[in-house]
Amino acid sequence: MAILEARSLTKRFGAVTAVDGLDLAVGRAEVVGLLGPNGAGKSTTLHMLLGLITPDEGSVTMFGKDLHRNRVEVLSRINFAASYVDLPGTLHVQEVLEVFADLYAVDRPAAKVAALLDLLELGPLRRRKVMELSSGQRTRVQLAKALLNEPDLLILDEPTANLDPDAGDRIRTLLVRLAREEGRAMLITSHNMPEVERMCDRIHFMAEGRIVASGSAAELAASFEADDLEAVFLKVARG
Amino acid sequence: MTTTLPPLATLPPLGARARGRRVLGVVRRDFAALRRSPIRMFEIVFWPTVELVLWGFVTLFLQTQKVPFAVGFLLGAVLLWQVLQKASNEISIAFLEDIWSRNLLNVQVSPLSSVEYLIGLMVFSLGKVAFAVAVMSALCLALYGFGVTAMGLGLVPFMALLLVMGWSLGLVGIAAVLRFGENAQVIAWSLVFVAQPLTGIFYPVSVLPAPLQTVAHLIPGTYVFEGMRTVLNGGAVPWGDLALAALLDVVYLGISLAVFGWALRYARAHGKLSRFGE
Numbered sequence: 001m002a003i004l005e006a007r008s009l010t011k012r013f014g015a016v017t018a019v020d021g022l023d024l025a026v027g028r029a030e031v032v033g034l035l036g037p038n039g040a041g042k043s044t045t046l047h048m049l050l051g052l053i054t055p056d057e058g059s060v061t062m063f064g065k066d067l068h069r070n071r072v073e074v075l076s077r078i079n080f081a082a083s084y085v086d087l088p089g090t091l092h093v094q095e096v097l098e099v100f101a102d103l104y105a106v107d108r109p110a111a112k113v114a115a116l117l118d119l120l121e122l123g124p125l126r127r128r129k130v131m132e133l134s135s136g137q138r139t140r141v142q143l144a145k146a147l148l149n150e151p152d153l154l155i156l157d158e159p160t161a162n163l164d165p166d167a168g169d170r171i172r173t174l175l176v177r178l179a180r181e182e183g184r185a186m187l188i189t190s191h192n193m194p195e196v197e198r199m200c201d202r203i204h205f206m207a208e209g210r211i212v213a214s215g216s217a218a219e220l221a222a223s224f225e226a227d228d229l230e231a232v233f234l235k236v237a238r239g
Numbered sequence: 240m241t242t243t244l245p246p247l248a249t250l251p252p253l254g255a256r257a258r259g260r261r262v263l264g265v266v267r268r269d270f271a272a273l274r275r276s277p278i279r280m281f282e283i284v285f286w287p288t289v290e291l292v293l294w295g296f297v298t299l300f301l302q303t304q305k306v307p308f309a310v311g312f313l314l315g316a317v318l319l320w321q322v323l324q325k326a327s328n329e330i331s332i333a334f335l336e337d338i339w340s341r342n343l344l345n346v347q348v349s350p351l352s353s354v355e356y357l358i359g360l361m362v363f364s365l366g367k368v369a370f371a372v373a374v375m376s377a378l379c380l381a382l383y384g385f386g387v388t389a390m391g392l393g394l395v396p397f398m399a400l401l402l403v404m405g406w407s408l409g410l411v412g413i414a415a416v417l418r419f420g421e422n423a424q425v426i427a428w429s430l431v432f433v434a435q436p437l438t439g440i441f442y443p444v445s446v447l448p449a450p451l452q453t454v455a456h457l458i459p460g461t462y463v464f465e466g467m468r469t470v471l472n473g474g475a476v477p478w479g480d481l482a483l484a485a486l487l488d489v490v491y492l493g494i495s496l497a498v499f500g501w502a503l504r505y506a507r508a509h510g511k512l513s514r515f516g517e
Contacts, residue, residue, distance in 0.1 A: 011510075013509070013510060018510075019426070043513070044510065044513075047510070047512075047513045049349045050347075051347075051348065051456050051507070052344065052347055052348065052507065052512045053260050053507060053508075053510050053512070053513060054504070054507045054508045067444025070364040071350075071352070072252050072253060072350045073252050073253065073350075073353055075348060075349060075350040076249050076252035076257075076350035077249075078348075079348075080344075080345070080348045082344070084341075085341055085344045085345055086340055086342060086343070087340070087342055087345065088262060088268065088271075088272055088336070088337075088340045088342050089340050090271075090272050090275040090276055090340075091268070091271050091275060092271075092275070094398035095271045096266075098267065099264050099268040099271065100264070100345070101261045101264075102261060102263050103260075103261055103264040103265075103346070103349040103350070103351050104249055104349060104350060105249050105250040105252060105257035105258075105261055105350070106248055106249055106250075107248060107249060107250055107258070112248065116267055129275065145345070148248075149248055149249050150248035150249075
């Protein structure tokens with residue numbers, strides 16, 4: 001059974017069709033990339049999957065349950081991080097994690113928060129205000145927050161966009177390990193093609209609200225007669 | 240690659256313990272934000288104190304002019320007005336802080352339900368109102384010799400009725416921001432002030448023109464301030480009027496919850512929640 005299944009998702013904003021009849025599935029332990037140029041409809045798609053935007057047509061099913069009818073149950077089993085979302089800046093790192101541990105009703109929250117501070121190397125920063133952290137450090141706090149409930153599905157919108165190569169590599173390594181060793185499914189958007197090649201089992205390219213190509217990185221490169229995913233991206237983006 | 244997931248890390252999401260934890264999370268978040276912001280701590284007591292001192296001097300002047308009951312009427316009114324204003328503004332501020340800190344999306348994609356979120360905001364605002372009222376009551380006694388206990392048993396329902404009315408107005412303010420975007424913050428701040436001239440806070444409703452008196456009697460706060468004056472004048476607590484105010488509060492709260500729900504659905508349908516995060 002797919003963890004996430006979206007069927008015929010459509011969203012229009014006035015005359016603009018942001019997402020047009022999109023079908024998407026993510027299986028357990030699978031890392032799926034959603035790529036495309038700016039305005040392709042990636043974030044709108046993710047936000048529909050998270051219940052932030054109500055689709056005009058189509059359905060979102062997670063763990064076999066309709067998202068809109070089982071919002072609390074479904075959202076307690078997934079989590080989200082994005083480069084454009086922040087956390088309460090005046091709170092200490094540990095306080096932020098404790099607050100979200102409550103919001104996700106995490107069992108044994110103190111132990112979980114301590115483990116994540118350790119995993120994301122945030123221990124020395126636990127008493128620092130979020131607003132005082134660098135963007136890379138904030139991204140690590142966001143990821144710690146996203147892992148609090150041990151989600152079966154992680155939805156990540158450009159998770160390493162603000163990171164230097166070293167920090168980005170550490171985060172990618174961690175995410176791949178979570179998928180491979182703990183069986184967590186992920187749906188990721190990114191403009192970093194080497195990152196997508198390294199992390200994703202399957203990739204969907206979006207353009208003008210539709211999925212225009214799907215497959216593994218190697219399959220896509222072969223079908224577009226391109227050297228790598230970046231070349232595929234350019235071909236898709238330029239029509 | 241393993242396909243067996245570890246045991247569930249969260250409490251059963253629809254159980255009472257999980258619901259309680261999520262409400263606690265909202266309260267904990269607001270309390271931590273308050274604790275880390277000395278300016279906001281200062282603000283809780285600053286404006287009430289300024290109003291109290293201002294109106295305190297007015298009462299001293301009126302006393303010299305032999306105006307009867309001036310001290311109790313005006314100081315009691317200032318104190319109860321603060322309950323109404325703070326109840327309204329505090330839940331709006333808590334919501335707006337999620338927007339200002341770009342944290343709204345994190346809250347909206349958590350399993351926190353709207354009802355749990357609103358209960359959390361209300362519980363926290365109750366704490367802040369109680370703190371502000373305690374400080375103001377102490378100042379009233381110390382500076383002007385006016386004890387809030389002069390309002391007798393009526394004090395509890397007076398405050399409770401104003402709290403509920405304030406929360407209702409605050410919810411409509413939040414709904415305005417959800418519907419019209421951040422520019423509608425001014426509505427969240429100012430909505431409660433629309434009630435100020437109509438509810439007879441500092442004067443009897445009988446001084447209003449007849450049409451406005453009709454409007455005034457559709458506002459729960461009117462019965463509270465009229466009741467306060469009755470009690471301070473030596474009369475009994477007008478329980479019948481307070482029951483009517485409670486009924487109006489139920490209507491107000493029901494309407495404001497419906498407006499909030501509609502605005503949230505509108506925001507989701509039009510992608511406005513997403514834009515708050517950008």
